[in-house]
Amino acid sequence: MRIEHVEAINLLHRYPEEHRFQYGGGICDARLTTLIVVHTECGAVGVGSVYSYPALVYLVVREQLASVLIGEDPTEVEALWEKMYALTRWYGRKGAAFSAIGGVDTALWDLRGQAEGKPVWALLGGETDRCPAYASGLLWKDDVKELADEASGYIDAGFRRVKMRLARSEAYDKAAVEAVRRAVGAENDVIVDASMRYHLDLARRMGDFLAEQGVFWYEEPFAPENIDDFVSLRGTVDVPLAAGENEFGLQGFRELVRARAVDIVQPDACRCGGISEVWKVGRLAAEHGIRFATHSWSDAVAILANAHVVSAMPNGLTVEIDRMNNPFVDELLGRPLEVVDGEIALGDAPGLGIELNGEVVEKCRLADPLHIPDGVYSDMMFGRENLPRALPYLEGEGKV
């Protein structure tokens, strides 16, 4: 098996008015992701994905990574990863280039599985095709009753854990958690994401409240650069701290783990270096008695890549499934993800078992992969009118 060519396909979906959602970054009106498709001379195709600045990813793949990949054996995953990293290290230790390597790495794992006739979870030593999954949504609503309805809907749809977004105001955050906790009941889990908008004193107050509410984990109260506050907070509140969606590679997670900054690490194959790096991060975490729960907010390929690793490892906790009407999650696969009693089934198909829906790919493919139209894309913004504005956070008791 030899690599013939490598494609990076940038996808964009503009939300219809009724699907836009409000969060700390404003009103999200569109979504982006990048598919990596590795074609081989024998016709086998491997698929990965990248969630970063799509134009940069496209350039890195086309101008640099493709040159070391073409003609090589795709099952030599580790050797090819090292070659790609050596090429991009000068500018790419963290960020778009590193994520691009990860997209290729995931596609190579898909091909390695196909070559060996085994699913990736089995290649990684897993014994089951099941993987726990949680519903990720519950963005800001003007009435917390709407949050309660949304949360109940996820439980009715087969989820046993839900994640909600906080960091609007102290009064809103508390009312929102209470509403969702009541809606899902004590037998299901509530996860909260503070979107990096707390300071240490507020994070402690909220941590005590979240512990009372029995919250399953408390995600990113602080920005990723602020490891010291994570360290100060951890152990002073009785709720597990989680972070990692903004971290890259084993090297980055080593900093988090060595500092004892978090209880749960959140690598993401489409950001942190591919299946290879999620697996290494999972093993590092296990050595330190830490669990991992992968992040995902881009597409179903990334969810599957993450799920194969989570299901294969004893400290793999759960994967995240974006429930915000994202067609790259709901429609990109020929066989959509299905959650039954809080789990997805990965099946026994060789590799990642991905069959892309070609219609969705063509409908959403960016005509010019190097130009991203203006918009608020949840984690990225383009266009002067969409520059991030620091929305005020209202502390203390007060109006929700």
Ligand SMILES: [Mg+2]
């Ligand atoms: Mg998050």
